[in-house]
Amino acid sequence: MSIPFSQEKLNRINELKSRYPAGKSKSALLPVLHLAQQVNGGWLDVAVMDYVAQLMELKPIEVYEVATFYSMYNLKPVGKYVFEVCHTGPCMVKGSDEIINYIKQKLNIGVNETTADGLFTLKTVECLGACGYAPMMQLGKIYREHLTKERVDEIIEECRNNSAINN
């Protein structure tokens, strides 16, 4: 199959593999899958997993096993911006349910759904280690903490603006 990864990414993969003892490069699978997901528009389809298997000299099943175990790997397409709102105890106590309901209303989607324009996906997740700054969500690489309805409005606005600039 054609090579979907740039030379820069391939170099990065080699650097990741070199972090582990000789012959144990399978250890780099989790970081490599993170990278593959990023390159592949935020999710892992079978083709990209097979490609990773080939790069890592693994059987495809070894890659599927891992991809299906960890919650950060998306096995279905997601929107450009994924709102991952924490709803475990400490966040619930600080009103995460209201935030989730507000996002549902505002974007007119349910949990695990994506808006028709492909911009937003809403997910609920378990504790992200930010309980003191609750309610919170993960958006891409970073955390958005101390959420209120107004903050949510701002974040949605910000995403729409960023998307318009990047197009």
Next chain:
Amino acid sequence: MKKLLLDKVNVPGIKTFEVYRREGGYRSVEKALTMSPDAIVEEVKKSGLRGRGGAGFPTGLKWSFLAKPEGVPRYLVVNADESEPGTFKDRYLMEFLPHLLIEGIICSSFALGSNVSYIYIRGEYDWVSDILDTAIGEARQHGFLGKNILGSGFDCEIYTHRGAGAYICGEETALLESLEGKRGLPRIKPPFPAIKGAWGCPTVVNNVETICAVVPIMNDGGEAYSKIGIGKSTGTKLISACGNINKPGVYEIDMTVSVEDFIYSDEYCGGIANGKRLKACIPGGSSVPILPANLLLKTAKGEKRLMNYESLSDGGFITGSMMGSGGFEVLDEDQCIVRHTLTLARFYHHESCGQCSPCREGTGWLDKILTTIENGKGQMKDIDLLWDVQKNIEGNTICPLGDAAAWPVAAAIRHFRDEFEWHITNREECLVRNFGLAHYADELKIAATT
């Protein structure tokens, strides 16, 4: 109180090698390299330091179990998976004091004879792993990492390894599986990681805070460290406080502070938010038993309860709890115990790796029955069923996640049974409002007898 870990956290630029070093950072490495590895292990033993990841196992003792077969590499793996609900102290250390962790890893690696160490960091802490990578690069540039560090003849490398979303990877053997690029399925022990760990080699797995604590132990000596605190709770402990308090955050405490002072004093939590009363608290992360206010502030013997290993567990599970990871969640009088317990049961159900049937099926049942009760469709016999299910999980699984799922449910029923009953008898009402049994905040007879 003198802070040992967080004393420099507010110094501008402390994230950078330059400032950190100027403030006295990396002295412990220079000292360690003049000592013998065994002498360092002795200092750690003397300090009385106990693992800060949750179990509280003495660190020096753990280090002394590490097998040292000829010609086989040994590894130090730092557990930065931090996923126990209520816990966010390791993130704070790594985000704001990345060099403290690197410094601790270098000393510990030297003591253990590990030339390559890994920081297994939860996948969601993406930006934190970038901060660590930057700090590692700086330390390497200044000769503290790499080959022959500071001309000592000791080679030392540190790599970050990001997980991908799985609480179970905090369990040390699941973590090692995950480090090897596999599903995070806990291994059957023995063999313990000290004998067969990462890639079959002897390995020590320690929590981030544990490794950071090695720095003050090296600087001031094990004995000085052991004099701080009380009894077997030596040194300082980070507590991540959350819930209905005025000042959530990460606090470094001397383990002689009382729970009452920790909650109400302005130095720490600053009291219950919005002038409400204290109802209950989970003092050590979601896996430890919840305590009603009256049992939290005083032990069953009527003594002031202190924020340390012994005092928090005084009375066992009948009237006590545990220090755990230091994730301290406070609930005010308006909070619903059933709903809160449900979120925890759902968490464990979601996070069970599925290897053992009592855990895989049991966590599913706990989640399902609690959902039924919370939705106003429960029956009285469901409370006993919940009790039976949790009992059947406890002690019957490969790893302690099963127990961790069972204990919160058991404690909630033990101490708040009347609230479960209320949910069942007031079907309509429990759907429209939270139910707060505020009387738990008052001086009470000890009701816990189940």
